Structures are given as structure tokens and as C-alpha cells.
Amino acid sequence: MTKQIRASIHPSTKPLHNDLSLFHWGYERCKNGHSFGPAVRDHYLIHYILEGKGKFKVGDKIYYLREGQGFLICPDIVTFYQADLETPWYYAWVGFYGENAKEYLSLSNLNEDRPIFDASKDKYIEQYLLRMGEIDGFSESESMELTGLLYLFLSRLIDIASSDSNSSKTGNQKAYYVDRAIQYIERNYSRNFTISSLADHIGIDRKYLCQLFNESLDTTPQQFLINYRVDKAISLLGETNLYIGDIARSVGYKDPLQFSKMFKKVKGISPKYYRERLVGE
Numbered sequence: 001m002t003k004q005i006r007a008s009i010h011p012s013t014k015p016l017h018n019d020l021s022l023f024h025w026g027y028e029r030c031k032n033g034h035s036f037g038p039a040v041r042d043h044y045l046i047h048y049i050l051e052g053k054g055k056f057k058v059g060d061k062i063y064y065l066r067e068g069q070g071f072l073i074c075p076d077i078v079t080f081y082q083a084d085l086e087t088p089w090y091y092a093w094v095g096f097y098g099e100n101a102k103e104y105l106s107l108s109n110l111n112e113d114r115p116i117f118d119a120s121k122d123k124y125i126e127q128y129l130l131r132m133g134e135i136d137g138f139s140e141s142e143s144m145e146l147t148g149l150l151y152l153f154l155s156r157l158i159d160i161a162s163s164d165s166n167s168s169k170t171g172n173q174k175a176y177y178v179d180r181a182i183q184y185i186e187r188n189y190s191r192n193f194t195i196s197s198l199a200d201h202i203g204i205d206r207k208y209l210c211q212l213f214n215e216s217l218d219t220t221p222q223q224f225l226i227n228y229r230v231d232k233a234i235s236l237l238g239e240t241n242l243y244i245g246d247i248a249r250s251v252g253y254k255d256p257l258q259f260s261k262m263f264k265k266v267k268g269i270s271p272k273y274y275r276e277r278l279v280g281e
Contacts, residue, residue, distance in 0.1 A: 019100035022143075022150050027092035027133045030054075030083035037080035043097040044105065045073040047081070048119065048129055052089035056081045058115060065089075068120025072105065074112045092129035096150060108157035119160055122203055128153045159203070177202055178216045181209060182224070189229050190252050195221045229253070230266045237275045244271050 023043050027050070037057075047056075048070035056063045056071040057080040065071060067089075073079050075097075083089050102111075110117060119125040128149045135142050180202045198221060199206040213221050229251040236247045248259035263271045 020098035020104065020147070020150065020154075021096060022146050023095040023097055025092075025094045025129075025132045025146070027090070027130065029090040030088045032088045033083060033085045034088060035080065035082035038078050039080075040076055040078055041073050041095070042075055043095050044075065044101050045093060045095040047071055047073075047091045047093045048125060050090045050092060050126060050130075052087045053084040054082055054089040054091075055084075056115070058112070063116050065116070068118060070117050070119060070125075072110045072115040072117075074115070077112055092126070092133060094129060094132060094150060094153065104154045104158070107161065108154065109161035110157065117157060117160065119156070122156055122160060124156050125153065128156070174212050175216065177204055177209065178212050181213070181221060185221075185225050185228055189225065189232060190250060192252060192254065195225075226262050227266060230263055233259070233263060233271060234267075234274070237271060238278050244275075247271065 030052075049065055049067050051067050053064070053066045056065060058073075058077060063071065071081070105111060108117070132146055132149050132153075135146055181198060184198055184201055195209065196206045199209040202209070210220055213219055213224060217224065219227075232251045233247050236242055236250060240247075242250070244260070245256040248254075248256040251259070253259035253262070260270050260272075263274070267274060269277070
């Protein structure tokens with residue numbers, strides 16, 4: 001049986017940010033049929049289901065929820081929720097308030113009329129909430145970490161909402177993932193990152209990302225990145241007097257020899273010879 005944790009920000013601890021302040025957090029493995037309410041809160045409260053099932057009632061609507069889903073309780077709204085009688089839920093929760101709390105939730109596409117979200121495909125939501133549940137102290141560093149985790153948690157909800165919105169607009173979730181990967185490469189080609197970290201950023205598996213690139217672009221993410229870096233290098237070779245080593249670092253290669261190898265693989269000649277040919281023209 002996983003222990004239950006309940007905690008709150010110490011009264012003497014000044015909120016780190018006025019726009020968003022953590023109130024309480026924790027997790028609980030509920031007993032069969034365990035319920036809370038009807039009741040009203042004076043802050044925002046989100047529950048995320050780690051295991052099991054249950055129901056959430058707000059107004060005249062009843063939502064039957066499962067693992068990977070969550071629900072939002074808004075201030076001054078009467079709600080009721082209950083664990084399933086046979087497979088009771090194990091959930092984590094976080095309560096918060098602040099000047100911009102409503103705006104952040106709006107970006108997450110969550111409000112009184114839309115209180116449910118699905119994060120079953122996101123691998124970070126659970127990590128952030130469980131990490132929060134492990135912290136029960138009130139030091140300045142712990143308060144800072146908790147606030148940071150709250151921001152990270154909400155950022156994932158916003159990202160999930162953005163993903164759902166874009167996929168519905170394009171009607172093609174696969175194209176959306178490829179577009180996001182390309183955008184990431186365009187913004188970060190000068191940095192050292194892996195394809196696995198790229199896949200993590202957009203919330204899908206590395207193998208699936210490679211499959212999508214092969215289907216859409218007939219290439220791999222790694223080759224797309226190499227080609228993009230080489231194209232940027234070509235611009236620098238023709239428009240600047242930077243040394244080859246400087247250009248290599250500018251497009252994401254710490255090792256000039258590795259850069260030259262990749263350049264020659266793509267263009268058939270070395271970057272030095274390519275520049276000489278440009279000058280000759």
C-alpha cells in the first residue's frame with residue numbers, strides 16, 4: 001500500500017511568484033468507493049489518475065475517468081468525486097492559486113466547462129507530481145523546487161492541449177509531429193542534442209519519430225539534421241570569412257574533423273574545397 005502524503009506551503013514561507021503559488025500537493029491510493037464532497041474549494045485543484053478508475057461530478061455532468069486522465073476543480077464550484085467500487089483509483093493532486101493561474105489553465109484548454117484532460121501518452125506528468133509528493137519540507141530550496149515542478153506540470157498540460165489543437169486543425173497527428181521535430185531542429189541545430197532528446201521534447205518514442213520521417217520525408221531525423229547543418233554551413237562558407245573550425249561549432253559540431261566528414265558525405269567534397277570553388281566562381 002503506497003503511503004498517503006498531504007502537505008501545504010508553510011504559512012511563513014513567502015510565495016516565490018505572485019502569478020502562481022503552490023497551496024498543497026500529494027498522492028493517495030484510495031479505498032473502494034472512497035469519495036469527497038459535494039464540496040467547494042477556494043483554489044484550483046487538479047487530480048491525475050495514476051492507476052484505477054473513478055468518477056467526477058460537476059454540475060449536472062458526470063465523468064467516468066481512468067488511468068492517464070485527470071480533472072480540474074475550479075474555485076467556488078461544487079464538485080464530487082469517488083473512487084470505483086472495484087478498481088479504486090490511485091491519484092496525485094496539486095492545488096494552487098495566483099494571478100495567472102486561470103490564464104495558464106486556459107492555455108491548457110481547461111476550465112469549468114472543460115475540466116477533463118488526457119495525459120496518458122505523456123511520460124513527464126506523473127514524474128513531476130510524484131516528485132512533488134516526495135517533498136514535505138519547507139526550506140527555501142524545497143519551495144523553489146516545488147514551484148518549478150508546478151510550472152513544469154502546467155507546461156506539459158499546455159503542450160498536450162497545443163498538440164491536440166494542432167492535430168485537429170491539420171487532421172494529421174503524424175504531420176504535426178514531423179513539423180514540430182523540424183521546428184526543433186531549425187531552432188537548435190547549433191546545439192549538441194540527440195535524436196532521442198528531440199523525440200522526448202515532442203513527446204513520442206524515438207523509433208516512432210524515425211518511422212514518421214521515413215514515411216513523410218523519405219529520410220531519417222539524423223540525416224535531416226545533418227543536411228540542415230550542412231546547408232547552414234554552406235551559407236557561412238560563402239558569406240563569411242570564418243575559419244572552418246568556427247563554422248563547425250556554429251552548426252553544432254565540436255569536432256571540425258567530424259564536421260568535415262559529414263560535409264563531404266553530403267556534398268561529395270570537403271568544406272575547404274567547397275569554399276575554394278565558391279571563391280573561384
